[in-house]
Amino acid sequence: MPRYELFYDHACPMCRFEMLRLKQRDSKQCFTLIDISAADFDASTAAASLPEMQTLLHIRRDDGQILVGIDAIAAIYEAIGRDWWTGPLKWQATRGISAWIYSRIARHRYRISVWLGFTARCDSKSCRI
Known part of the structure; x- marks a missing residue:
């Protein structure tokens, strides 16, 4: 099983809610969460430049492979055994629209967080809506 940053x-x-939720489902403990918004985050050892990582989700596998956007999402859900719903991210017929939708969500994630009612009711291990 690959390990992921x-x-x-x-x-x-x-984003925080989703990552902590995924980490809770990570029974094989293959995820390491790295906060790119932390004051002590060192972009020099990261998967990409900070502006790139602020645009789309980036993950780095233990073999060095970098996955971005919908490819990253599909890999994460596959790792926790929930890849059944990621088909549209991989299917040729829906891949383009899936990537477009995800890029818009990522770009407007702060506004969408407010609109969906996500708040800062999170601690280091879990979030509650």
Whole structure:
């Protein structure tokens, strides 16, 4: 089983909720969460430049492979055994629209977090809506 470093924006309530939820489902303990919004984050050892990682989710596998956006999402859900719902991210017929939708969600994640009612009711292990 590959191990993954997930470079995510902990300052985004929706992102934080999702990453902590995924970490809770990580029974094989193959994820390491790396907060790109942390004051002590060192972008020089990261998967990509900070501006790139602020645009789309980036993950780095233990073999060095970097996955971005919908490819990263599909890999994460496959790792926790929930790849059944990621088909549209991989299917040729829906891949383009899936990537477009995800890029818009990622770009407007702070506004969407507020609109969906995500708040800062999170601690280091879990979030509650």
